[in-house]
Amino acid sequence: MLRSVHRTTSAARIAQLAKRYSSYASSVFPDEPSVPQLKTEVPGPIGTQLNTNLGDVFDNRAAYFVTDYYNSIGNYISDADGNKLLDVYMQIASIGLGYNNPALKQVAKLDEMTTALINRPALACFPGVDYQKVLEDGILKAAPPGMTKVWTATTGSDANETAFKAAFMLQAARDRGSRDFNQQELISVMNNEAPGASEKCILSFDKAFHGRLFGSLSTTRSKAIHKLDIPAFPWPKAPFPALKYPLKDFENENKQEENRCLEQLEDIIVGKGKGNIAALIVEPVQSEGGDNHASASFFQGVRDITLKHNIFMIVDEVQTGVAATGKFWAHEHWNLSTPPDMVTFSKKFQAAGFYFRDPELQPRQAYRQFNTWCGDPSKALIARTIVQEIEANNLVAATASVGDYLFNNLSSLFEKYPGHASNIRGQNMGTFIAWDSPNADHRAKFLLACRAKGVNIGGCGEAAIRLRPSLAFNESHADVLCGIIENVLGEM
Numbered sequence: 001m002l003r004s005v006h007r008t009t010s011a012a013r014i015a016q017l018a019k020r021y022s023s024y025a026s027s028v029f030p031d032e033p034s035v036p037q038l039k040t041e042v043p044g045p046i047g048t049q050l051n052t053n054l055g056d057v058f059d060n061r062a063a064y065f066v067t068d069y070y071n072s073i074g075n076y077i078s079d080a081d082g083n084k085l086l087d088v089y090m091q092i093a094s095i096g097l098g099y100n101n102p103a104l105k106q107v108a109k110l111d112e113m114t115t116a117l118i119n120r121p122a123l124a125c126f127p128g129v130d131y132q133k134v135l136e137d138g139i140l141k142a143a144p145p146g147m148t149k150v151w152t153a154t155t156g157s158d159a160n161e162t163a164f165k166a167a168f169m170l171q172a173a174r175d176r177g178s179r180d181f182n183q184q185e186l187i188s189v190m191n192n193e194a195p196g197a198s199e200k201c202i203l204s205f206d207k208a209f210h211g212r213l214f215g216s217l218s219t220t221r222s223k224a225i226h227k228l229d230i231p232a233f234p235w236p237k238a239p240f241p242a243l244k245y246p247l248k249d250f251e252n253e254n255k256q257e258e259n260r261c262l263e264q265l266e267d268i269i270v271g272k273g274k275g276n277i278a279a280l281i282v283e284p285v286q287s288e289g290g291d292n293h294a295s296a297s298f299f300q301g302v303r304d305i306t307l308k309h310n311i312f313m314i315v316d317e318v319q320t321g322v323a324a325t326g327k328f329w330a331h332e333h334w335n336l337s338t339p340p341d342m343v344t345f346s347k348k349f350q351a352a353g354f355y356f357r358d359p360e361l362q363p364r365q366a367y368r369q370f371n372t373w374c375g376d377p378s379k380a381l382i383a384r385t386i387v388q389e390i391e392a393n394n395l396v397a398a399t400a401s402v403g404d405y406l407f408n409n410l411s412s413l414f415e416k417y418p419g420h421a422s423n424i425r426g427q428n429m430g431t432f433i434a435w436d437s438p439n440a441d442h443r444a445k446f447l448l449a450c451r452a453k454g455v456n457i458g459g460c461g462e463a464a465i466r467l468r469p470s471l472a473f474n475e476s477h478a479d480v481l482c483g484i485i486e487n488v489l490g491e492m
């Protein structure tokens with residue numbers, strides 16, 4: 001039940017509630033505001049002017065507001081006018097430990113960080129003396145169950161594309177057997193033609209988002225605007241379940257829907273994709289495409305199908321990874337009988353790349369999975385601190401717990417406003433919670449009204465609203481959030 005926060009809740013009452021809890025945020029960010037602090041409209045005059053100026057040199061049309069990162073703290077983002085908003089979007093799910101986290105500030109001052117920043121290496125050719133240890137103490141320490149190796153990259157799209165390349169190269173190596181490349185392959189590939197260029201493909205799901213580079217964009221299926229005018233590979237797409245909510249009222253329908261999607265997936269694999277699909281890629285929660293969930297048994301079904309047909313399974317944890325779902329990796333919720341072949345990461349880890357377990361996913365020849373940077377040691381140092389901080393402060397469990405609290409409170413709240421918020425989802429998925437507005441206009445009004453009252457929230461899909469708070473988000477922040485959402489819905 002929504003605890004003591006009603007539409008008429010005053011700022012003083014919210015502040016009183018905020019004091020009730022002690023948490024990671026209160027120990028690490030003692031100066032974090034307990035409620036939003038608004039001095040002007042958001043954006044205010046200073047931010048508006050800065051943004052206008054910025055537009056002269058940089059495409060700023062997606063800017064929500066110009067941010068003062070120096071004065072943002074914990075769960076509160078500061079704009080250029082000094083307004084401090086509770087941020088439950090966190091740079092599109094990318095700030096895990098809150099703004100200006102002291103542990104990260106400390107690592108930023110270490111000599112090893114200075115060295116990493118000013119001597120950015122061509123990692124594959126000149127790896128640093130400490131790279132293995134930095135990986136082992138950080139990125140690899142958090143490796144998903146069964147995964148022992150990592151390839152580092154620079155962005156989420158790059159992480160996914162390097163995973164695709166690993167899949168293509170190993171599938172081709174297996175087809176080739178013990179022989180080396182032949183002349184026909186060596187010549188045809190220079191004309192972008194088969195057999196040297198692979199005719200295999202990557203299968204993705206309807207409404208998926210896997211990035212915006214050429215290969216990853218071909219697997220992205222969330223919105224046409226991302227893809228228009230860009231050349232694309234003719235790769236297959238399988239349906240992703242469209243579940244009905246509340247889940248407990250639609251158990252049978254949802255089961256049937258998931259079975260339908262699994263059957264169609266297998267039909268594609270044995271039909272038009274026969275022998276041609278190197279890998280499939282799937283998000284544990286389709287995020288950009290609308291926060292679409294499926295059950296653990298659906299994902300187990302996907303895993304079984306990939307194993308049966310020798311297709312690699314790549315789990316894209318770029319957005320779901322690093323503790324926000326109440327597990328370090330969201331796919332841990334599935335209890336798979338066989339781990340995925342590759343798991344990609346970026347965003348909240350700051351560093352990017354993919355984990356794997358089969359050493360053969362490392363190509364047989366050097367320089368094939370390669371670029372100048374192959375990641376960034378400074379980001380690996382940040383990732384190391386993030387892992388250590390999550391572990392030392394039990395932030396996985398804390399996020400699972402505050403997520404339950406938030407889900408229950410929002411569910412009760414939305415019962416009072418059924419025409420304004422439906423399909424709440426993300427139960428038992430930490431703070432990875434979302435719901436639907438009736439339409440895109442309603443969502444835009446809702447998000448602007450929340451911002452005007454001091455909460456920064458993001459949308460996804462056609463009309464969904466998604467919560468992506470930091471791992472330092474606690475029950476007091478949840479109360480502030482629910483109080484403001486209730487104020488806004490009450491006024492809509």
Ligand SMILES: O=C(O)CCC(=O)C(=O)O
Nearest residue numbers: 092209211212287288319
């Ligand atoms: O909105 C998202 O979930 C993904 C953000 C992103 O990476 C993009 O839009 O390119």
Ligand SMILES: NCCCC(=O)O
Nearest residue numbers: 062092288458459460
């Ligand atoms: N996928 C882009 C999300 C950016 C935004 O509108 O917040």
